[in-house]
Amino acid sequence: MELLPSLLSTLRTVDPETVDQEYNAVRSQTSLLKRDLGLTTETGALKENIKKNRYKDILPYDQSRVVLSLMTSDSDHDYINASFIKGASSDRRYIGSQGPLSSTVTDFWRMIWQHDVKVIVMACREIEMGKKKCECYWSPVHQSAAFGPFTVYTQGETRPNEDLVVRALTVTYQQVTRSLVQYQFLSWPDHDVPYEAAGVLDLLERARNSQGTHTSPLLIHCSAGCGRTGVICALDYIHDLLVTKDQYQFIFTAVTFMFEQALQSSSQQLYSNLSELKKKPTRTPASSTKRQPQQTDMSDTYAVVNKPKQPHPPQPGPAYATVATPRTNSGSRSLPASHHYDNDSGGAPIYSTVRPRAKPSATPIYDIAAPTNQRQGEGPLAPSNNGEYQLLPAERLSQADDDYEDFSSSVTDMTNLCSPGGIGFNCRIQKPRGPRDPPAEWSRLER
Incomplete structure (x- = not known):
């Protein structure tokens, strides 16, 4: 329609000779x-x-x-x-x-x-x-x-x-x-x-x-x-x-207007979604939050894992250690075939009792865990008549028996006890820093 004024102007000024030519054409x-x-x-x-x-x-x-x-x-x-x-x-x-x-x-x-x-x-x-x-x-x-x-x-x-x-x-x-x-x-x-x-x-x-x-x-x-x-x-x-x-x-014109409306609606929706995303989440007041009671059962948290079977040279130190085994549902005691966990028994964890050999004032730090393939009557832990294991002299431990480790009590660097290449994975788990209290049987020393 914007061409109409120029067209009208052209029509008003058309030369009669031009009109004749077009008419003849x-x-x-x-x-x-x-x-x-x-x-x-x-x-x-x-x-x-x-x-x-x-x-x-x-x-x-x-x-x-x-x-x-x-x-x-x-x-x-x-x-x-x-x-x-x-x-x-x-x-x-x-x-x-x-x-x-x-x-x-x-x-x-x-x-x-x-x-x-x-x-x-x-x-x-x-x-x-x-x-x-x-x-x-x-x-x-x-x-x-x-x-x-x-x-x-x-x-x-x-x-x-x-x-x-x-x-x-x-x-x-x-x-x-x-x-x-x-x-x-x-x-x-x-x-x-x-x-x-x-x-x-x-x-x-x-x-x-x-x-x-x-x-x-x-x-x-x-x-x-x-x-x-x-x-x-x-x-x-x-x-x-x-x-x-x-x-x-x-x-x-109408289609252009529809596109503009659609784009405007989409933009408003996008900005609305962004505004919702930028809002900080509402925090629940501390007074309305119910705290869960603390659990005292440590059987689902701590475990003792057997060490890898690698020979270590004998070192001077404590010669006696015993590790208690869990009791089965039938009342008899058994040793697991692969790994031994304290919480397998379903009850309270049972921890080993360490008895020093020579120096009463020395506190042994490490235990000698039972091997995974230990059979009753063999090795340094022998069952007694009441079903418990007894301590055997350290001299009976041969250097060829690589299922046990003997560590000296003279270790002074406590920060590197569980470093790789030191004592392997059979390491005493340190006291947790969380809100839970350790069990009473965490480590009972007998002198």
């Missing part, structure tokens, strides 16, 4: 189109139809002429000097017709009834320059007139301006009545143009409003059905193109 293209499409006018040139033409040299094309199929008498034929004209949105938007003759008025109403015409645009007067240009095919106001089997009644007649007459007509055929509107433009002289365009544009606007949503063709006629009729069809055609372009452009 259009006529040449029309001749070529007629030849290429094989357009003919044979039907209108037939002897029985020649008298139905107002002008002998203005005939409808056979390919686009209106064929009358409604027969009201035995003398009716299918010919009328009228053609279908394609519109911007329909193949049969218009019917361009010559002004009816006295001998073709009935055919004219046959055509109107057959195609259910709702609007008629008449672009001529009945008499112009002293010559009959069109037969009157309506009746005086509030009167009826018969045209063959059709009865036409003029309900009313108005003059919105000096250029236009509007007539409300009804036509009855076989007891069926239909309504239609006729617009007669008075200020368009034959072989000439109106003195201004406003009157013609107003005529077309009124005709479109009366047509409304009806799909029937708009009937346009003048005297010959080509000059003024063609101009009105062209103007309405261009109007439809402009409206269609406006609607096409509106689609883009």
